[in-house]
Amino acid sequence: MKIGILATGITPDELLGQYGSYADMVEQLFALVDADFEYAVFDVRDGVFPDAAEQCDGWVITGSKFNVDENRDWMQRLKKLILEIDACDRPLLGICFGHQIIADAFGGKVEPYQGGWGVGLHSYQLLGDNPFIKDGADRFSISAMHRYQVTEKPENARVFAQSDFCKYAGLVYGDNILTVQAHPEFNLQYETDLVALRKGVAIPDDTADAGLETLHAEGAATDSERVARWMADFLVR
Template sequence: MKIGILQTGHAPDEVKDELGDYARMFATLLEGHGFEFETFNVVDNEFPASVDAADGWLITGSKHGVYEPHDWIPPLEDFIRKVRDAGQPMVGVCFGHQIIAQALGGKVEKFEGGWAAGAQEYDFDGEQMVLNAWHQDQVVEAPEGAEVIASNDFCAYAGLVYGDTILTVQPHPEFTARMIEGLLQHRAPGVLPETMINDLKTRVDQRLNDRDFGDRMAAFFKGKSDE
C-alpha cells in the first residue's frame, strides 16, 4: 500500500541531519507495516497530480497556522475534500488534524489556554495513551459528522474520526524524546514560558504509547480500524 505524505512544514534544520524531516519520522513510526511512501512538500507548493497518486494520505504537522494566508492552504483544503469524496483513507496529525477539520467545516484558533508540549495523557475512548504534543492552536469546533475519539482537560478535540476513512489527532506520535529535546532547544525559547521549558527538560524521557498509536494508524490505513 502506498501512502502519500503531504508535508506541511519542515523540521528544524538543527535536527534534520539526525532525525530527518517530518516525512521520515512518520516512515519510521510506521515501519514494519509494509507501506511504501512518497512525500509531497505541499508547504512548498508541491502537490500530487491527483488523489489517485497514492492509496492513502497522511498530513503532517507544521509551524504554520491553518488560518494563516499561505497560498498553499486553499489547494490543500480542496485536496482534502477530494480525498474524502473518493473514500480514501486519510490521517492527519497536529496541523494535519487541524487543516482537515477546517477544510470540512470546523473551527481552529490559537487557544487562549496556552501551549501543550511534551508528553501528555489522552483518553482514547477509555484507553489512556501518552503521546508527545507541541501546539497552541487547536480545534475548538468539530465539523458536522466528526466523532470525538480522544480528549483531555486541555484539548477537548484531541482525536476525531470521520466515518471509517479519516482519522486525525492533535498530538505527535512521530515525535520522539530526541525531537522534543530539539524543539526545546531551537524553537521553544521566546515562545514557550521559561518555567514550562525547564519542566519539560526534566521529563522528556517519559514512557510513550507512540508505537501503539503507530499500529493503530497502520490498521486504519489498511481498513482494519475496527479490529
C-alpha cells in the same frame, strides 16, 4: 500499499541532520510496526501536489510550523485536496497541523488556545468504540507541540481522544479519516531537543520547563508504537 505524505512542514534546520524531516519521521513511525507501505512525498508547502486524490492508496498530512489561519495559497489548495480524498474514500491521517487543517476544511474552528502552549508528554483518554484500536487500550501518551488547537469540531467528526488540555485531541470522520493533535512520530529525545530549541523563543520559559519535566520524569515513555499500529490498521482498513 502506497502512502502519500503531504509534507506541510520540515524539521528545524538545527535538528534536521540528526532526526530527518517530518516526512522521514512518518516513515520511521510506521517502521516501528513493520507496516508494508511504500511512500511518495509531496512538499505541498512548496506547491508540490499530487495529480489526483487517487494517486495514492492512502494519505498522511504532517505537522508544520505554519498556522491554519494564515490561509496561504497552498493551504487553500490542500483543503480542496482533503475534500477530494474524502470524496473518493481514500484513507487519510492528519497529525498536528494536519489534524487542524482537516478540521478547518470540514467547517471546524481552529485558533490559539487560551490555555497556551501544549508541550512535552501529554496523556489522552480514549472515547467510544474504535474498530482500529484492537489492543484494549483506554489511554495513550505521546508528545505534544502546539499553541493552536481545534476549538469547535466539524459536525461530521467524532471525538475519539481527549484530555483536559485538549478537548478534541483525536477525531474520526466516517471510516476513512483519522486525526490527532499530538505527535506519535516524535520520540522523546527529539521532543526534548525541540522544546529546548524553542524555549524562550516561541515557547515561554515556564511552559517549556514544565514540558521538559514530563519528558524527564521517571518512567516517562511514549506510546508511539501503539499509535503507529492503530494508524497503520486504519490505513489498511
